[in-house]
Amino acid sequence: MHIVQLLPELNQGGIERGVVELNRELVARGFRSTVVSAGGALVPTIEQDGGTHLTVDICSKNPVTAIARALKLRAALAEIAPSLLHVRSRVPGWLTALANRSLKLPLVSTVHGYNSVNCYSEIMTRGERVICVSHGIRDFVREHYGVDEARLRVVHRGVDLQAFANSANPEPLTSLQDTWSLNRPFVLAAGRISPLKGLDLMIEALSDPRLSGLDLVIAGSAGTRHGQHLQSLHDLIASRSLSDRVHFVGSQSDLVPWYAAAQAVVSTSRKPESFGRTLIEAMALETPVIAGRHGGALEIVRDGENGYLVTPGDRQELVEALAGIERLQTAGLRSYVQENFSLARMVSGILAVYEEVLPCTSC
Incomplete structure (x- = not known):
């Protein structure tokens, strides 16, 4: 199984950290992992952990260059032929939707926040499965976008218990x-x-x-x-x-x-x-x-x-x-x-969602 996560940039932030952690855990479990972004300080971490990073500008909100950037993204995705796309943010969501029209790759999205309710934000509800980071977010998405309950999955964020552990050293x-x-x-x-x-x-x-x-x-x-x-x-x-x-x-x-x-x-x-x-x-x-x-x-x-x-x-x-x-x-x-709320529990939850949308030959 080859998973591609897409987000605007790889700098500091909660979404970015989650992408880094999932990349590491996917590799550790024997899967192939690629992250697509416009770059950032965390790119070396992705690569050190065994993942691949592709630099494509899926960060800019400039509509003039959107088509060209979507075409570049489509070419990059066609070359690596992933099993599944996992979109983490709205601009990548729109560009991925354009790029994936002809590729028709399985698509999962994660709604990370209470974003303003409009057509721009609605793109995050178009995944074959929509991961919500809490029950509150699930209810928000269901209420404001009318998403079928059958496509919504709650997967709480997880904490890396090895990284967050008390030290005996004072x-x-x-x-x-x-x-x-x-x-x-x-x-x-x-x-x-x-x-x-x-x-x-x-x-x-x-x-x-x-x-x-x-x-x-x-x-x-x-x-x-x-x-x-x-x-x-x-x-x-x-x-x-x-x-x-x-x-x-x-x-x-x-x-x-x-x-x-x-x-x-x-x-x-x-x-x-x-x-x-x-x-x-x-x-x-x-x-x-x-x-x-x-x-x-x-x-x-x-x-x-x-x-x-x-x-x-x-x-x-x-x-x-x-x-x-x-x-x-x-x-x-x-x-x-x-x-x-462990990282292991979160990763297992996300993998279960992937398996729902993947053909069994890709599992």
């Missing part, structure tokens, strides 16, 4: 504390800094007197797009006299020591997250979580047991959850992730 944790002057217990917010992430609510909650012994670490970048929002967060921190308790550490290539050192990982997103990968990564390291009561978190967090669910935007509920971190169970968190 040196990384000590290094974090020394480098960033972390002298108090802290909670961690990881991910892109944007208005939708609700970090202002987290900062406001931290100003409550009951949380005076707790710091906040924000691991992520605002980029050029959200620079103004980042400045507004700094202004809020200064106005609440929290400059010594809120730490911006930038994007971190390795979050394992941060997860392990945190008292909890917090997601205060104003909009539902499609799944919540940071939540299961934290749990794999026996760290409890706090998340908004919506989206994928509803399928991960057992409220009051392995974490807390709070009403999105409710500062008081967030304060209560942060004040009650020590009451949460942590001993069974890793086992919970292993049983429900």
Whole structure:
């Protein structure tokens, strides 16, 4: 079986990491794996893991060049003759649809998020099977696009339990504390800094007197797009006299020591997250979580047991959850992730979907 995954670029991000992990696991299980993208920092990883990368511009949204790029993609696919195409994003979805008109290769798509409902996004529902990363996404796709239930499959994202494991060596944790002057217990917010992430609510909650012994670490970048929002967060921190308790550490290539050192990982997103990968990564390291009561978190967090669910935007509920971190169970968190959200489980689920659409001679 020869699988081709298609995505815009291979740089940092949740979709990109998922593609890299699936490529590695496909090769490990004896399958041939190819990834098509416009390139990026993770291309060497694809190749080091035994996969093949084809560079085709399936990233640009320029309609003027779309036909030429679709023809180039068709030629590349015809040459390698894959068993199945797996589309991961909308621009690749449209270009693949054009390229595959004559090739007629089996097609699977994955819907990764609550994208705007329109004809542009609808392309992601045209696969012979449509993988949804949560039941919430499945319901969203069914409601807004009328996709037949028989074509929808839920496969939760998975965490690589070998990569996300506690180390007996205390040196990384000590290094974090020394480098960033972390002298108090802290909670961690990881991910892109944007208005939708609700970090202002987290900062406001931290100003409550009951949380005076707790710091906040924000691991992520605002980029050029959200620079103004980042400045507004700094202004809020200064106005609440929290400059010594809120730490911006930038994007971190390795979050394992941060997860392990945190008292909890917090997601205060104003909009539902499609799944919540940071939540299961934290749990794999026996760290409890706090998340908004919506989206994928509803399928991960057992409220009051392995974490807390709070009403999105409710500062008081967030304060209560942060004040009650020590009451949460942590001993069974890793086992919970292993049983429900492991990388092996995810890969098996995706392979089962592939087998549904492949002729038995290709299995």
